[in-house]
Amino acid sequence: MTVAAEDAGNAGDAGSKGSATPGDFLAPVLSASWDQPESWTLDTYRRCDDGYEGLKKALAMSPDDLIAYVKDAGLRGRGGAGFPTGMKWQFIPQGDGKPHYLVVNADESEPGTCKDIPLLFANPHALIEGIVIACYAIRSSHAFIYLRGEVVPVLRRLHEAVREAYAAGYLGENILGSGIDLELTVHAGAGAYICGEETALLDSLEGRRGQPRLRPPFPAVEGLYACPTVVNNVESIASVPAILNRGKEWFRSMGSEKSPGFTLYSLSGHVASPGQYEAPLGITLRQLLDLSGGMRPGHRLKFWTPGGSSTPMFTEEHLDVPLDYEGVGAAGSMLGTKALQCFDETTCVVRAVTRWTEFYAHESCGKCTPCREGTYWLVQLLRDIEAGKGRADDLDKLLDIADNINGKSFCALGDGAASPIASSLKYFREEYEAHLDGKGCPFDPAKSTLWADKRDTHLEVTA
Structure with a gap:
């Protein structure tokens, strides 16, 4: 899937400070070759993205110098938390006599989140090159990509890209004559949102039910198979080759001081x-x-x-x-x-938050009481409010339950379920109140396209 920001105009009714052109703001790096024919192939990656040139530069450095270089570049994790990537690599203990693992979290499944799957579909070699660089840095000889199993077309392209990398000598034994060996395993998960949490992902990868682990110990000390493990997001690892190829100063020239790139x-x-x-x-x-x-x-x-x-x-x-x-x-x-x-004025906030909360209640692994019980009761209250069966004190109950989940659940799933409730009541409490005491939802669902199944002509989908 390739997306081009073309024919930029002003923001219309959203408010605007003048017009803009794509060149004013965009910085195509990972997506630069998405519109190329067969962008997912090794030939295209080499031709359009200087493919595997960053790896050659990385292999000319020592692992410790490579970690320091990524730290100096300021790359932060793109999976949500924003933790410095180089620092995460540095946490791996050295000289411990244990195997080290790199696990790439490609279990993208949160509502609205859709960046890693298009990246893997259009440019999988950026991730593979980043994996080889990262494994060299943390002294790992085996890496895993944990992919959401439903995205079969992406899985097929990823398998083919891995085959190409093996055939070209970028994976396997003695990579580019460096003496470095690396095996890469692509694992398709069974489709559980909780497996996006890094320790639940590790349990799933080991063949167990995906549930968050108690920490400490942290994955950097006891991760996959009780060995030191780095778990990074797809975009985080895929960004590394460009940093090595173009330089940390180039990377830091974009973004802000604390959030560069x-x-x-x-x-x-x-x-x-x-x-x-x-x-x-x-x-x-x-x-x-x-x-x-x-x-x-x-x-x-x-x-x-x-x-x-x-x-x-x-x-x-x-x-x-x-x-x-x-x-x-x-x-x-x-x-x-x-x-x-982005939602316009035809969208009922209560309805949107209810649908999100239903998702989190369904995807809760049930391991901890605050999330298991709290998300269930949030859904019951929200459904009653949306249908006009709620009472005024239900709004305070929502906030109380959300507060008992936030920061008290085993992992961040509970926090995620509580966040839209507290913020929506902060900004749209009057809209919640308009649903109470038998009034029901004041919005006409027929006027909203929020849940409509429509094709967008701005997306070009390639087989």
Whole structure:
């Protein structure tokens, strides 16, 4: 799937500070070759992205110098938490006599989050090259990619890319004559959102039911098969080759001081041109809407998520918040996976939050009481409120239950379930109150396209 930000206009009813062109804000690196014929092949990757040149430069360095280089570049994890990637690599103990593992988390499944799957579909060799570099740095001879099993076309392309890498000498024994050996295993999960949590992913990879582990010990000390393990997001690892090839100064020239570099923003919802927009960290939603043609014609932005459904929502007043880790955090939310879901005035906030909460209740692994019981009761209350069966004190009950989940559950799934509830009541309490005492939902579902199944002509899907 390739997405081009073309014919940029102003943001329409969302508000605008003038027009923009793609060159003003975008920084295509990972997505630079997505529109090339057979972009997923090794030949295209070598031709268009200087494929595996970063690996050659990495192998000319010592592992410790390589880790220091990635730390100096300032690359932060693109999976949600934003933890410095080089520092994560540095936590792996050396000289312990145990095998070390790299596990790439490709179990992308949160509502609104859709960056890693398109990246793997269009440019899998960027990830493979990054894996080889990372394994060299942490002294690992076996890496794993844990992919969500439902995305069979991506799985097939990834297997073919791995085969090409083995045939070209980038994987296997004595990589590029360096004496380094590396095996890469692609594992397809069975489709559970909880396996996106790194320790649940490790349990699933070992053949057990995917449930979060008690920490400590942390994966860097006892991870996969009780050995030191680094778990990184797809985009985090795929960004490493460009840093090695073009230099850490080039990488730090983009973004902000504490959040340098480029990243993929997933724009979806009631926007004119949804898709992937690769830009420096710190771009604003207003600028992205400028690039994408704004909200759908005749409608205004009502609320949006900066990092997927598990992050506190924002409103129109946050259009100019810098979309980096510090800027979004200071405004009261989290950058997360940079899944920018935009909803217009036809959307019922209560309905949207109820659907999200149903998802989290369904995907809860049930291991801890706050999440298992709390998400169930949140769904019951929200369904009653949406149907007009709620009472005024139900709103305080929602906040009380959310507070008993947030920060008290075994993993971040509970926090994600509580976030949209607390933030939606903060900004749209009157809308909740409009549903109470037998009134029901004041919004006409027929006027909203939120749940419609429609084809977007701005997306070009390749087989």
